[in-house]
Amino acid sequence: MPPPKLLPTLLLLTTVGGIVSSLGASLVPRIARELDVPLTSAQWTLTATMIAAAVSTPLIGRYAVAHRRRTMIVTGLGVVIAGTVLSALAIEISALGLPVLIAGRAAQGIGMAMAPLAMAVARDVFPPERVSSVMAVLSVGMVAGAGVGYPLAALVAQVGGLAAAFWFGTIISLLTLMLSARYVPPAPFAAPAPVNVTDALLLGAGTVALLLGVSRTTSWGWDDPRTITLLATGSAAVALWVRVSLARANPLVDLRLAFTTAAAGPNIAGLLAGAGMYMGLTLLMVLVQTRTAEGWGLGSSVLVAGLLLVPYSVMSVLGSRVSLLVGRYVDPARVLPFGCAIYLISTVFLAFRHDRIWHAVVAMVVAGLGSGGTFATLPVLLVRVVPVAETSSALAFNQVLRYFGFAVGSALVVTVLTLASGGPTPTERGFVVASLLNAAVWVVAIAAICGFGRRARLPPGGPDSRPG
Incomplete structure (x- = not known):
């Protein structure tokens, strides 16, 4: 039997990735103001985290095979802690500046690679009858972590300043490291995988x-x-x-399996949905915290911005549950486009209705439903169409594509916002153009899903060839 404190430890291990990532999303506009840098430069404090997560996830997964897994978990969390400390110091010591802050944020991206390792531990340690329920809990850990992290990070930053938000991340990561070192069991020896x-x-x-x-x-x-x-x-x-x-x-990544099989549709959708999701979240942060001389923007605090992401996180969890329930009765390939379409509605709504705080709340509620429904359906489709032996690698690569989508969306949307605004200060015209570009990304995602969905097929042997 696994130790009683293992499940809370694994849940915290998956949650810490969401908490660490939340230190960037809601704080970017304030970082730009306090460090006196353009928004496109400050956005790299979020983009760098996502790039590091995308690159490190498959690499750490290879290094962490079996007997090296606990070592990699502890080492990875140590890197995250070093990153949060470096980011806090970069805020407090002006001579260090933005480059050091970005380097610290990149190190924190390693925390997002911990979720697959936590799931691998659960798969090996928990009895078969509990694995599915434990995996379901862990799968929403990062979303829940973001839901908790956004308002907490914003509150800490509001009360204690930007550096305090990163010291808060240090404390959470240190607690996770201590629990992981104590309760994550060693795995049996296995031949090391090529890295x-x-x-x-x-x-x-x-x-x-x-x-x-x-x-x-x-x-x-x-x-x-x-x-x-x-x-x-x-x-x-x-x-x-x-x-x-x-x-x-x-x-490191099996591109043939990812893009020359029926898995291509879910993988392309994961990349585009990841980009669209972070474009939407970034635009919301800009809208809420900006107030121009012409009167555009909501001009609220970083705390209000963080609180607005709570309904998004809550509805993401709800959307994932609803999509999985509907998927029992309807082909998941038909459910996925609806998840994307729901998020698309939120982007179009916010492009034309963004004068009141309740407009932002409505947009986040709808976007959360769409995001949860989309990302919960992707692994279901992948499990249907890839060989049993390749399931783990296929799911891991889809997660990597999401991270790359996060990074691309994070960098692209601020660039378009700046270009359309005609300068570093966001304008309403720039916001509308960037929002419509976000909508276009979701339209392309829907088209890709529908196009590749026609060619989707079950693995050789039919549905009975997969475990129930």
Whole structure:
């Protein structure tokens, strides 16, 4: 029998990723003001976290096979703690500035890679009859963590300042590390899996160069040699990563399984939905905390911004439960487009109705339902269409794609907002243009789901070939 405190420890391990990520979303506008940097630069305190999560998740998953799992959990949490401390110091010591804050936030992205490890522990330790229920609890841990983290981080920042929010993250992460070291059991020995660090470096470098190039267009311009160099370098690195991955017998990411099978639809949807979700959340933070001379924006505090994300998190959990319930009676491939369509409604609503705080509340309630329904249905579809032996890797890669979507959406939406506003100060026109771009992303996601859904099929052997 697993120790009584193991489940709370694993839940905290998944929750800490949501809490750490919440330190960025609601604080970006305030970071821009207090550090006196453009919003596009401050947004990298969120984008860097998502890139680090996307790159580190498959890498840590390989290193953490069996007997190295507890070591990787403790080590990963140690990196998160170092990142929160570094971020707090960057706020308190002005000489350190934004680059050090971004480096600290990137280290905190490792916390988002802990959720798959917690689920792997649960799968190995809990009896078969409890695994499904435990997995369900852990699967909403990150969403619940964000729901708790947003208002808490905002409240701490409101009362004690920006640095206090990161010290709060340090305390939560340290508690998680101590409990994990005490209660996560060692796993039996197994042969170490091949780890291709080069793959991760190529993917990370390429992504950073591409997103940095896109974000710098607001200050350098599209035709500036520096912009062109970054975009060309990033494209070359990603192309080389694809080539290397396809050539390896044991790649860090199995691209053939991900994009040349019926899994392509859910994977593309995961990438686009991740981008759309963070575009929506970023725009909400800008709307709530901005007040221009022309009177646009709600001009509220960071605490109000954090509280507005609570209904989003609550409704995400509810949306996930509803979609799974409906999926018992309706083909999940038909449920997924509806989840995306619900989020699409929220983006269109907010594009044209954003003058009152209740407009933002309604948008977040609807977006939460759509987000929860979308992300809960994705793994159900993947389990249907990939071979049994590849289920774990397929689910992990879909999570990675979500993180990349988070990073792309985070960087892209602020760039578009700045360009459409005609300067670093957001305007209503810029907000509307960026919101409609977000809506377009969700339309493309729906089209991709419907298009690939026609080719979706069960694995060889039919539905009975999968465990019940």
